[in-house]
Amino acid sequence: MATTGLLKRLGRMLTEDLDVAEDVRVERECREPGTQRAKDCDRGDEATMTGELRSVQTGCKGKTGVLAEFFDGTDTVLLKWIGRNRIPGVEPGRRITVHGRVATADGMKLIYNPSYELHSSTE
Incomplete structure (x- = not known):
């Protein structure tokens, strides 16, 4: 029994460290003047x-719009483009620069219809 608890704690510690390392990587790579x-x-x-x-959803529950989860290594911001069913190039894993006014909904930061610039996949 003690071995099982140790393995669970070890697994959790390794996973948490990987999450922190990923956050640091994203923050370092996404800092721009x-x-x-x-x-x-x-x-x-x-x-x-x-x-x-991190994720992109399109046309959920019969509604039009694109909802994306944006992460810069420090916090998550939801991006919502209203009236669009799809935006070419807006896909999970893609690096992007967004500009808009920050709102909040259900405790989350949100930007409606942000202007955006997609970065090349090789950056």
């Missing part, structure tokens, strides 16, 4: 941020 960190942006701020898209 003239951009803000997501954790420093508050509701009402106009912000420009560079990060990665």
Whole structure:
């Protein structure tokens, strides 16, 4: 029994360390001059941020729109393009620079219809 608990704790420690390392990697690679960190942006701020898209959902539950989870290594921001069913190039894992006014919904930071610049896949 003690071995099982030890293995679970060891597995959790290794996974948490990998998550932290990934967050640090994303933050380091996504820092660009003239951009803000997501954790420093508050509701009402106009912000420009560079990060990665972790997930992208299109046309959920019969509604039009594209919803993407943006992460810059410091915090997550939801990006919502209203009235679009699909945006070419907006896909998980893609690096992107977004600009817009930060709102909040259900405790999450959110930017509606952000302007964006897709970075090449080789960066």
